[in-house]
Amino acid sequence: MAMFRGSPEGVAVAILAKAPLPGLAKTRLVPALGAAGAAALQARFITRAVTTARSAAIGPVTLWATPDLHHPLFQTIAGELGVALATQPEGDLGPRMMAALAAAGGPAIVVGTDCPALTPEHLRAAGQALVDGIDAVIIPVDDGGYGLIGLRRPQPALFEGMTWSTSSVMAETRRRLARLALSWREPARLWDVDEPADLDRLASAGLGGLMRWVVGAGPEATALPRQCCPGP
Numbered sequence: 001m002a003m004f005r006g007s008p009e010g011v012a013v014a015i016l017a018k019a020p021l022p023g024l025a026k027t028r029l030v031p032a033l034g035a036a037g038a039a040a041l042q043a044r045f046i047t048r049a050v051t052t053a054r055s056a057a058i059g060p061v062t063l064w065a066t067p068d069l070h071h072p073l074f075q076t077i078a079g080e081l082g083v084a085l086a087t088q089p090e091g092d093l094g095p096r097m098m099a100a101l102a103a104a105g106g107p108a109i110v111v112g113t114d115c116p117a118l119t120p121e122h123l124r125a126a127g128q129a130l131v132d133g134i135d136a137v138i139i140p141v142d143d144g145g146y147g148l149i150g151l152r153r154p155q156p157a158l159f160e161g162m163t164w165s166t167s168s169v170m171a172e173t174r175r176r177l178a179r180l181a182l183s184w185r186e187p188a189r190l191w192d193v194d195e196p197a198d199l200d201r202l203a204s205a206g207l208g209g210l211m212r213w214v215v216g217a218g219p220e221a222t223a224l225p226r227q228c229c230p231g232p
Contacts, residue, residue, distance in 0.1 A: 004124045004131075010059025011127035011150070012108040014100035016088060017046045017063060019071040032196035037214045043073055044210045045113040045193070050077050053111070056123035064088045064100050094159035101154045107131065108151065114192040115139075115147035116207050125187040126150045135182035138173065142191045145169040155180065 018025045022035035025042035033041060046063075053061045065074045066088040078085045086103065088096045097110045107130040111118060122139060129137040130152050139148040144167030149158075158176050162169065177184050191201055202208055 004056070004058045004127055006058055006127055006131040009106060011130055012059045012104035012106065013053040013056070013061045013123065014097075014104065014108060014110045015046075015049050015053060015061065015063050015113065016066075016093075016096060016100065016110065017049070017074075017113045018042065018066055019068060020046065020073055021071070024067075026193075028195055029193075029199070032199060033214055040214045041193075041210065042113065044214075045116055046073065047077060048116055048210065049111060049113045049118070050081055050083055052118055052120055053123060054081055054083065056120035056127070058109075058124055058127035060084065062086055062100070062103070064096070066096075093164045094162055097149070098154060098156055098159050101151055107153075109137070109148060110150070111148045112192075114194060115141060115190050116193060116202065116210060117190045117205055118147060122148065122188055122190075129185045129187065133183075134185050136177060136184040138170070138184060138186055139188050139190055140170045140186060142189070143167060143194065144171070145192070146173065147190050147192055149173075155182065 020039040020043035022039045024039070026038035029038040029041065050061065050063060062084040063074060063077060064086045065071065069085045069087050074085055077083060089099045100110050101108045109123065109126055118139070126137040126139070126148060127150070130150050135152050136155070137148070137150040138146050141147045145165070146169065157180060158173060162172065191198070193199065193202065199211065202210055
């Protein structure tokens with residue numbers, strides 16, 4: 001296992017998460033899973049992202065919640081896994097990520113919950129790049145976006161005026177990094193789960209357990225216990 005050779009302060013990890021509410025979370029998966037099933041899968045993705053970040057052990061972990069940090073799952077995770085909670089600001093994805101990066105007060109990594117293939121090793125590699133003096137670290141995903149971005153210091157120009165959720169996000173981010181003369185690394189390439197077709201990759205990647213009991217799940221499935229969501 002690769003070790004993280006960071007500073008005593010570490011590299012903060014911010015996880016942006018929508019509450020696992022039917023009709024709000026993973027809506028593009030509703031045709032395959034139903035609204036409650038999509039919310040149940042979101043609950044598992046959230047818990048997996050937090051346990052992955054905690055296992056990486058590179059710095060403090062904050063779960064940035066929307067629309068309400070008082071959702072039972074967020075409260076359970078904060079209590080049982082020992083992470084801080086914060087409320088995402090208004091606006092599109094850009095200001096939400098910028099708020100999380102700025103709040104860290106130092107090198108920080110932001111991830112979502114849609115990339116279950118992300119492992120502690122990926123986070124350690126990203127954190128080590130920042131500690132080594134690289135300005136930015138990004139893990140692209142197959143749909144043209146990215147599943148992780150880390151910065152040594154906030155860079156608002158990377159987020160302002162970006163057209164999110166399109167296949168051009170990663171390419172435009174590279175152009176902006178070059179324009180700003182920032183150094184960056186891309187230590188891996190992963191995939192995220194947004195569309196019904198993406199669900200097949202969970203099984204092929206050995207993550208099929210995240211789907212267990214999801215189809216037809218009732219509303220109570222949005223507050224899953226930690227053991228339902230094994231770490232990497």
